[in-house]
Amino acid sequence: MTTEPSTESSLPPASQLPRPEGLVSRIFLGSDGLRVGWRLLLYVAFWLMMEYAIGVLVLLAGGLRVNPDSPPSVILEELRSFLSAYAAAVLMARLERRPAGVYGLPLRQAFGGLFWLGILLGLGEVSLLVGLIAACGGYSFGTIVLHGSSLLDGAALWALAFTLVGLSEEFLFRGYPQYTLARGMGFWPAAVCLSLVFGAAHLGNPGEGAAGAANVVVTGLVFALALRRTGNLWLAVGWHASFDFGETFLFSVPNSGYVFDRHLSSAVLHGKTWLTGGTVGPEGSVFGFLTLGISAVLIHYLFPAKKHSNAPWNPVAD
Numbered sequence: 001m002t003t004e005p006s007t008e009s010s011l012p013p014a015s016q017l018p019r020p021e022g023l024v025s026r027i028f029l030g031s032d033g034l035r036v037g038w039r040l041l042l043y044v045a046f047w048l049m050m051e052y053a054i055g056v057l058v059l060l061a062g063g064l065r066v067n068p069d070s071p072p073s074v075i076l077e078e079l080r081s082f083l084s085a086y087a088a089a090v091l092m093a094r095l096e097r098r099p100a101g102v103y104g105l106p107l108r109q110a111f112g113g114l115f116w117l118g119i120l121l122g123l124g125e126v127s128l129l130v131g132l133i134a135a136c137g138g139y140s141f142g143t144i145v146l147h148g149s150s151l152l153d154g155a156a157l158w159a160l161a162f163t164l165v166g167l168s169e170e171f172l173f174r175g176y177p178q179y180t181l182a183r184g185m186g187f188w189p190a191a192v193c194l195s196l197v198f199g200a201a202h203l204g205n206p207g208e209g210a211a212g213a214a215n216v217v218v219t220g221l222v223f224a225l226a227l228r229r230t231g232n233l234w235l236a237v238g239w240h241a242s243f244d245f246g247e248t249f250l251f252s253v254p255n256s257g258y259v260f261d262r263h264l265s266s267a268v269l270h271g272k273t274w275l276t277g278g279t280v281g282p283e284g285s286v287f288g289f290l291t292l293g294i295s296a297v298l299i300h301y302l303f304p305a306k307k308h309s310n311a312p313w314n315p316v317a318d
Contacts, residue, residue, distance in 0.1 A: 036184030046088035071157035078164035118238025126246030142266030166241035195220030207257030212280030229303035254281030
């Protein structure tokens, strides 16, 4: 896979850069400029400022009057989250003199082949997961409750909403933070740390539980593997979007503890929590870990590890 050209190749090796002198310089600066921790703090500060500014605009536009469980509400919230995270990364890219595409979303590959492959894989995984639960008697599809234009509108709005969820969450947890933290501690230690934060963030969802949060942590590691092997986030974005779309709309079950409006059927999960996931939804099922294992194997064989790579996501060969 190709990646955005990097300006880093024009810089001298770190070993040839002058060492910072003085206590304050040593605290803030390393051999390659501002230390990783300070870069992350600066990124978070930019992100919070953007979140606040965009939130004020949404408030002035009356966006907070939207039903919080509806597709328009999710669209507004996730659009704000993604724009804030991406704008903060663009500011950091200017400061670090890098193209913003190296942080995982190269624009020339936007919604290209990797994204649509991710869509297919995500739909395949969620269908297998719900199918396994149904085979054990834990899921009933019910009757279709949306018809005609309501069905088409619901499908289109949820497709847009979860594409934004994929963009927002993947970039926030595996975009700039993953790129920067990996430069300080290595790719996989950074992926583990951020996946734990990813799982912990979901514990605030209504209906979420320990099993669901653990599934989210493992999902983060699987998507980190996809990032490592493909060199960008587009496969993970498509996969994330279609998996959530399958849970919420197609199979009409809870999604990470949320039960949203305008789903396709009157589906019901019934049976033991270990089987169905309970209030968490299928992500809390024991079968969720099985499908994630299968997903990791698929990524491994579809995108074999390269011994040598100049991609910024592969500082060390697998």
